[in-house]
Amino acid sequence: xxxVQNGYLVDDRVRDVLGWPPIWRLDEVVGECSDLxxxxxxxxxxxxxxxxxxxxxxxxxxxxxxxxxxxxxAARLPELTAAQREWRSQIIETVTPAPxxxxxxxxxxxFFTYTELxxxxxxxGAQRLLIAGLQTNVCVEATARAALDHNYEVxxxxxxxxxxxxxxxxxxxxxxxxxxxxxxxxxxxxxxxxPWDRAFTTANYGRDPAYWxxxxxxxxx
Numbered sequence: 598x599x600x601v602q603n604g605y606l607v608d609d610r611v612r613d614v615l616g617w618p619p620i621w622r623l624d625e626v627v628g629e630c631s632d633l634x635x636x637x638x639x640x641x642x643x644x645x646x647x648x649x650x651x652x653x654x655x656x657x658x659x660x661x662x663x664x665x666x667x668x669x670x671a672a673r674l675p676e677l678t679a680a681q682r683e684w685r686s687q688i689i690e691t692v693t694p695a696p697x698x699x700x701x702x703x704x705x706x707x708f709f710t711y712t713e714l715x716x717x718x719x720x721x722g723a724q725r726l727l728i729a730g731l732q733t734n735v736c737v738e739a740t741a742r743a744a745l746d747h748n749y750e751v752x753x754x755x756x757x758x759x760x761x762x763x764x765x766x767x768x769x770x771x772x773x774x775x776x777x778x779x780x781x782x783x784x785x786x787x788x789x790x791x792p793w794d795r796a797f798t799t800a801n802y803g804r805d806p807a808y809w810x811x812x813x814x815x816x817x818x
Contacts, residue, residue, distance in 0.1 A: 598630065598634065598644060598645070598646045598647070598692065598729055598730050599647050599708060599728060599729065599730030599731060599736050599737050599740060599758075600647055600648070600649045600730055600731050600732075600736050601627060601630055601646075601688060601689050601692050601730050601731055602648065602649065602685065602686055602687060602688060602689060602731075603684055603685050603686070603687050603688075603689055604685035604686065605620050605623060605689070605731060606623075606689065607685065610674075610675050611674060611675065611677075612761075614670050614673045614674050614675075615666070615667070615670060615674075616670075617761050618761045618762060619761065620731060620732070620759050620760065620761055621759050621760065621761065621762055621763050621766060622759050623759065626731075626756070626757060626758065626759040627689060627691050627692060628691070629729075629754070629756050629757040629783065630691075630692050630729050630730060630757045631691050631692050632783075633729055633754060633757050633783045633787070634692055634695075636783075636784075636787055637727075637787065638695060640787070642787075643699075643721050643723070644694070644695075644697075644698045644699070645698070645699045645700075645701065645714065645717065645718075646688060646694055646698060646699065646700040646701070647700075647701055647702075647703045647708045647712075647714075647730075647736070647740075648686060648687075648688060648700055648701070648702050648703070649686065649702075649703055649704070649736065650686050650702050650703070650704060651704065652704040658704065688700070699717065701713065701714060701717075705739075706735050706736045706739035706740075707736070707739040707740050707742070707743040708736070708739075708740040708743070709740065709743040709744070709746075709747065710743070715747055718749070723749065724749065724750060725749065725750045725751075725752070725793070726744050726749045726750070726751050726752070727752050727753075727754060727783065727786055727787065728740055728741055728744070728751065728752065728753050728754070728758075729753070729754040729757035729758055729783065730757070730758060731758065731759060731760065732758075732759065732760035732761065733753075733758045733759060733760040733765065733766045733769040733770065734760050734765045734766065734768070734769035735760065737753060737758050737760075737769070738769050738772065738773060741753055741773055741776075741778050742773075742776065745776060745777075745778070750779075750793060751778045751779065752778065752779035752780070752781065752786045752793055753770065753773055753778055753779070753780050754781070754782065754783035754786060755770055755780050755781060755782060756782045756783060757783050758770075770803075771803040771804070772803065773803070774795075774796065774802045774803025775802070775803040775804065777796040777797065778796065779793045779794075779795055779796050780795070780796075780803075781795060
């Protein structure tokens with residue numbers, strides 16, 4: 598469960614100043630995440646949350662272009678107290694972790710970077726990972742790509758992820774489909790004996806069929 602945190606709920610101008618519009622379908626997606634978590638717990642599936650935080654090293658550890666962006670708009674950002682910043686980083690109450698769930702902090706888009714996620718998953722004997730949360734084209738996609746690099750089978754719950762706009766959301770899902778990531782509603786992915794085979798049984802998976810047809814008819818023999 599990726600970064601479903603209070604900061605997405607508040608309208609304190611931070612996202613607006615940084616040029617980030619509101620999350621598309623946020624309430625609906627948080628609701629789906631809550632239902633997914635309940636179903637997973639009922640099935641005895643281990644749950645690991647990521648919680649995005651700022652590195653204790655601050656700007657020294659930041660991606661330089663991201664840091665430059667933040668600096669360029671710093672004068673327009675509202676002043677937040679330490680308590681406000683801490684609250685923004687907490688998991689949304691609707692999807693609050695239950696006893697036995699794991700919560701790991703992360704400072705980069707991928708949940709695998711500089712965290713103990715991979716050894717924990719190995720200790721759990723995990724082979725399949727079902728990813729949900731925020732944002733589709735940033736931390737969800739970065740985590741899914743990293744999971745492939747670690748040789749897990751990966752699926753993304755298309756109805757339990759979102760980002761700042763439908764175009765980014767759908768294009769990110771298609772990018773993941775092309776990489777053989779399974780993309781489907783979470784109820785299908787969590788079903789008993791779910792085959793997770795769309796990625797290699799669906800024609801043009803993640804690709805534009807019209808472009809495929811156009812290139813196949815105009816290609817040289």
